[in-house]
Amino acid sequence: MIAALRRIRSEVLGINRRNHGYLFAYNPRARYRVVDDKQATKVALAAGGVRAPSLRHVCEAQWQVRRLAARLAAEREFVLKPARGAGGAGIVVVVGRRGDRFVKASGATLRARDLEAHACDVLAGAYSPGGRADRMLVEELVVPEPVLGAFSYRGVPDVRVLVFRGVPVLAMVRLPTRRSDGRANLHLGGVGVGVDLASGCTTFAIQAGHPVRVHPDLGRMLTGVAVPAWPEVLDLAVRAADAVGLGFLGVDVVLDERHGPLVLELNARPGLGIQMANRRGLRPLLERVARASLPVSAGERVALGRALAYDCGSSR
Amino acid sequence: MRVMRIPPAVVVGVFLVTAPAWARWPEPAHPGDDTEVFTGGEETAQGSAPRRPALAFWKLRLTLRVPAEERPVRIGVLVPLSDGRQDVLGRRTTAPGFHFRETAIPPNLRAEWTAERTAASTATYDLAVRIGEPAVTPIPAEPIASLPRPPEGEAGLAPTPHIQSDAPEVKRRMQRIVGRATRLDEVIWSLYQYTAAFLPAADPPGPQDAVTVLTARRGTSLGRARTLTALLQAAGVPARLVGGLRLGSAGEKRATNSWVEAWTGNGWVPLDPAGGYFATLPTSYLALYRGDLPLIVHTAGLELDYGFAIRQATRRAVEEGEEEEEVALPAGRRPVVRGAGRQPVETHSTYVSEPVASVVLIVDQSVPEAVTDRILGEAHDAAINCVLLTARFESRYFRESYLERLVVTNLALIRQAHLVLVATADDAGLYALLGLGERNVRLDDARIIAAGAMGRPAALMLGSLLYHLVQPGEVVLVNRHVDLLPLWELARANLIDGTPMGEEAARWNIDALVLGEAGARLPGWRRPLMLLWARAVRAQVPLSALTLILILPIIASLVVIARIVVGLETFGMFGPVIVSLAFITTGLQWGLVIFVVIVGLGVLLRAGLQRLRLQAVSRLAILIALVSAVMGGLTLLGAVLGIGPLLNISIFPMVIMSNVIENFAASQVELGTAEALRMTLATLFLSVACYLVVDQAGLQSLVLAFPEVLLLTVAFDVVLGKWRGVRLLEYVRFFRTMRHGREEAASGSTAEVRRS
Numbered sequence A: 001m002i003a004a005l006r007r008i009r010s011e012v013l014g015i016n017r018r019n020h021g022y023l024f025a026y027n028p029r030a031r032y033r034v035v036d037d038k039q040a041t042k043v044a045l046a047a048g049g050v051r052a053p054s055l056r057h058v059c060e061a062q063w064q065v066r067r068l069a070a071r072l073a074a075e076r077e078f079v080l081k082p083a084r085g086a087g088g089a090g091i092v093v094v095v096g097r098r099g100d101r102f103v104k105a106s107g108a109t110l111r112a113r114d115l116e117a118h119a120c121d122v123l124a125g126a127y128s129p130g131g132r133a134d135r136m137l138v139e140e141l142v143v144p145e146p147v148l149g150a151f152s153y154r155g156v157p158d159v160r161v162l163v164f165r166g167v168p169v170l171a172m173v174r175l176p177t178r179r180s181d182g183r184a185n186l187h188l189g190g191v192g193v194g195v196d197l198a199s200g201c202t203t204f205a206i207q208a209g210h211p212v213r214v215h216p217d218l219g220r221m222l223t224g225v226a227v228p229a230w231p232e233v234l235d236l237a238v239r240a241a242d243a244v245g246l247g248f249l250g251v252d253v254v255l256d257e258r259h260g261p262l263v264l265e266l267n268a269r270p271g272l273g274i275q276m277a278n279r280r281g282l283r284p285l286l287e288r289v290a291r292a293s294l295p296v297s298a299g300e301r302v303a304l305g306r307a308l309a310y311d312c313g314s315s316r
Numbered sequence B: 001m002r003v004m005r006i007p008p009a010v011v012v013g014v015f016l017v018t019a020p021a022w023a024r025w026p027e028p029a030h031p032g033d034d035t036e037v038f039t040g041g042e043e044t045a046q047g048s049a050p051r052r053p054a055l056a057f058w059k060l061r062l063t064l065r066v067p068a069e070e071r072p073v074r075i076g077v078l079v080p081l082s083d084g085r086q087d088v089l090g091r092r093t094t095a096p097g098f099h100f101r102e103t104a105i106p107p108n109l110r111a112e113w114t115a116e117r118t119a120a121s122t123a124t125y126d127l128a129v130r131i132g133e134p135a136v137t138p139i140p141a142e143p144i145a146s147l148p149r150p151p152e153g154e155a156g157l158a159p160t161p162h163i164q165s166d167a168p169e170v171k172r173r174m175q176r177i178v179g180r181a182t183r184l185d186e187v188i189w190s191l192y193q194y195t196a197a198f199l200p201a202a203d204p205p206g207p208q209d210a211v212t213v214l215t216a217r218r219g220t221s222l223g224r225a226r227t228l229t230a231l232l233q234a235a236g237v238p239a240r241l242v243g244g245l246r247l248g249s250a251g252e253k254r255a256t257n258s259w260v261e262a263w264t265g266n267g268w269v270p271l272d273p274a275g276g277y278f279a280t281l282p283t284s285y286l287a288l289y290r291g292d293l294p295l296i297v298h299t300a301g302l303e304l305d306y307g308f309a310i311r312q313a314t315r316r317a318v319e320e321g322e323e324e325e326e327v328a329l330p331a332g333r334r335p336v337v338r339g340a341g342r343q344p345v346e347t348h349s350t351y352v353s354e355p356v357a358s359v360v361l362i363v364d365q366s367v368p369e370a371v372t373d374r375i376l377g378e379a380h381d382a383a384i385n386c387v388l389l390t391a392r393f394e395s396r397y398f399r400e401s402y403l404e405r406l407v408v409t410n411l412a413l414i415r416q417a418h419l420v421l422v423a424t425a426d427d428a429g430l431y432a433l434l435g436l437g438e439r440n441v442r443l444d445d446a447r448i449i450a451a452g453a454m455g456r457p458a459a460l461m462l463g464s465l466l467y468h469l470v471q472p473g474e475v476v477l478v479n480r481h482v483d484l485l486p487l488w489e490l491a492r493a494n495l496i497d498g499t500p501m502g503e504e505a506a507r508w509n510i511d512a513l514v515l516g517e518a519g520a521r522l523p524g525w526r527r528p529l530m531l532l533w534a535r536a537v538r539a540q541v542p543l544s545a546l547t548l549i550l551i552l553p554i555i556a557s558l559v560v561i562a563r564i565v566v567g568l569e570t571f572g573m574f575g576p577v578i579v580s581l582a583f584i585t586t587g588l589q590w591g592l593v594i595f596v597v598i599v600g601l602g603v604l605l606r607a608g609l610q611r612l613r614l615q616a617v618s619r620l621a622i623l624i625a626l627v628s629a630v631m632g633g634l635t636l637l638g639a640v641l642g643i644g645p646l647l648n649i650s651i652f653p654m655v656i657m658s659n660v661i662e663n664f665a666a667s668q669v670e671l672g673t674a675e676a677l678r679m680t681l682a683t684l685f686l687s688v689a690c691y692l693v694v695d696q697a698g699l700q701s702l703v704l705a706f707p708e709v710l711l712l713t714v715a716f717d718v719v720l721g722k723w724r725g726v727r728l729l730e731y732v733r734f735f736r737t738m739r740h741g742r743e744e745a746a747s748g749s750t751a752e753v754r755r756s
Ligand SMILES: Nc1ncnc2c1ncn2[C@@H]1O[C@H](COP(=O)(O)OP(=O)(O)O)[C@@H](O)[C@H]1O
Pocket: A053, A079, A085, A086, A087, A088, A089, A091, A093, A139, A140, A141, A142, A143, A155, A156, A157, A158, A176, A182, A183, A184, A185, A252, A264, A265
């Protein structure tokens, strides 16, 4: 037990150190705006040639809500998102229609009125930090590819890649569960599965901070699954990090059935649960990357990250 | 004096539980084995019209001489209470071998002495009263029919065997006297005039019931009062008998006097047909009880001898009279009188005829009653006039504010005192005394002794401040909560023999800090600070409120620790800081109740609002409306039920509470009820922790003595802000997974892929 606590002290990255050692040091204040606003993120990503789910509409003011509802009536499937939301708050995933009702990922249905009311809430800032007025984005629905899709309970799994100075250091697959209501966020009850950077295979899994072996709803073994298109996922993550100019961030990559890997969202204050899913503290990795002299090309940095993971993995 | 270490909330709770019982208190049936002593009617002399001062002070001693008895003995005497006209300023009893208690029998109070057996002994009951002579109360010239009923209800106003208000002859006579008159003033005046003209009773008097006296037109004061009562009642005017004493004659007195009180719609008006007083009474009339009751009830066959010794006193000797006194009892249960009994705050005094000195004792719950009782007794024996001011609260803020209130209401007493002895658990008593400085009171020659746990630097600062403001002869501070008795000995020795305090303290082995001409002094470079505080106090700045504000940075640092080092997740940063301040003014128990009530109702309402689908801002506004309504309601509830802490609730930070509710609801939706509850509990926990620190740790004195600490907290915040260690709760969080090694669960396929 003492050994475990010692290991936590010396290897695990806690919030205090994350804030001081990494966020303050590597993430310039001014760049936060880009990632905290999902619309701005999309613009920056597009400029950097990084693929992301396409943005259908933006609703900026209350008076546009009516028009938006009319437009949505034509759409079959879409996702409503507050531009400045975080932690899955205020996101409505519509996967189909039943009559004039919209069917949510959870199976519940909504009327057009409900969507309008939700839009009003979003615009008024109900889901944005500090209650500031917000915009509402309508985004293309991501349909997960079957490999990870088979591990998800009603929702879209994503791959969180932690990128430090443009080098991927740790990754995990996040799987929605019944408890997380179709969202992949860990703190909502999603399952996090660590991924070995070198091989792209899942290693350990956690849910709500506790180790698990099988998916709680689907009963499938979570470890030893090879994540499809792994090299592209890492490549996308690294290029996304380059595109927004942040030194320490979490990149959420989804694997779409049709479009392949897409960057769903960037996180300038990535959560630290990824260490639990990998059973590995971030500090040794981060410190090595901090000391290393970095290659310029994205491909080489991906290779560096994978080599590093292999190094640290085998040294244990 | 009854409440010792019971938190105020419990007291209030107990009060609430017992209140209905008081209301239903049955008129005591006189048990068959008791002897009733009706004492009225012995004194029938027409009242002369002496020169009457508008205000008179009296000291009374009831002496009960009880012979030796080998059986259980019980003596009950009705004793006076304060009403609008008379104020009972102090009570004290000595009753060796007896068990003493006082029982409220609304509207009266009965003192009861009981013993399993007695030796021949004497029990005394001392009283100090102030009697005012109000101007003649005008009786409204309104029809009787429109008379509102008395608040006490009609109970006790019904016909009795002695007051036969329903007897036909009484009715007939009443109609004859009143004639056509229907107005209240006319009716009362004619009935009064009629009975006032009766002759005094022949010696010995016959039966003194209303009908007999009415027929004979002759009776004792009791008989005539009964007659007038019966007539008034028959005319539809609520009326009751009053038993009392006519004070004034020296020597011992046994006889009581009776008069009548008639209800006039907004008050009881005295009528004394035997004495000739209409709608007023001289300051020599002391009302003992109301109703046609025996003054004394005792075990049958007991050869009880009793008497009242009465002495007129000067105002100075008794007490200054601006303040409303609360009835303080040395033992037994407190009666519910005039809304008293709400708080364990009491004034209590002994009176001696020719005091050699006068002492004011200020104590809190840390001093047991037995000790104060003993001190009062010893003071009495040493002919020292002693006034005891107590506020028994665990909460430091309450103690301080109630003690200060007591100090302020007893300014006149304190001004005369030769010695003020303060013993509180901490520095609360000293802060209360600063109230003197605020009102520019100088104690010229008097001494102040204060004991309580406080750091020496803080004591030095507070003591110097007090010395500077109040300029007493000496301020003696004892930096640790010592037993009060040695301090008392020290004080007594100083008062009687004039022994210097320092010397006396050394003899008693008390580590005291003496401030005065020759005593300790604040270091020169700290004096400007002290003068600054003094200026603030003189400018009526409540020092305790000021220091409370100065403590805020310290609480904020605590919150920083909780968040950065412990990793507690709370709703916001300001919430815990401000809620903890609110707790200070309401006390912890009520603070928690209020918090839970408000957040609980708020969350329910918020769930209801969810359906309305309002925008967040208007929803928040509605929550604020709810929170303010709840707070207003609780304040009124506090006012109605007499729950003091609820009255301070308006300080509760409404907006912060609304925010807590909104945060709760938001986290409930996003993270689930369990998580939201956990965060609420964490917020509450942190608030309570901050409260405990602020209320107990003597921080107020610390910032008073060293305002520089604030710089320290800033430095501390900087250090914490740079701290990179793993938070305590992160250890817990990571431990669950990190204790498993990486190898044990690593699956074979990973290894294979790695090789390929
Ligand atoms: N375009 C989309 N298609 C399908 N599901 C989506 C889409 N966008 C978001 N989601 C779902 O919502 C969750 C949170 O979305 P994300 O963009 O990460 O917002 P946040 O910043 O609030 O975490 C995702 O994990 C996913 O389950």
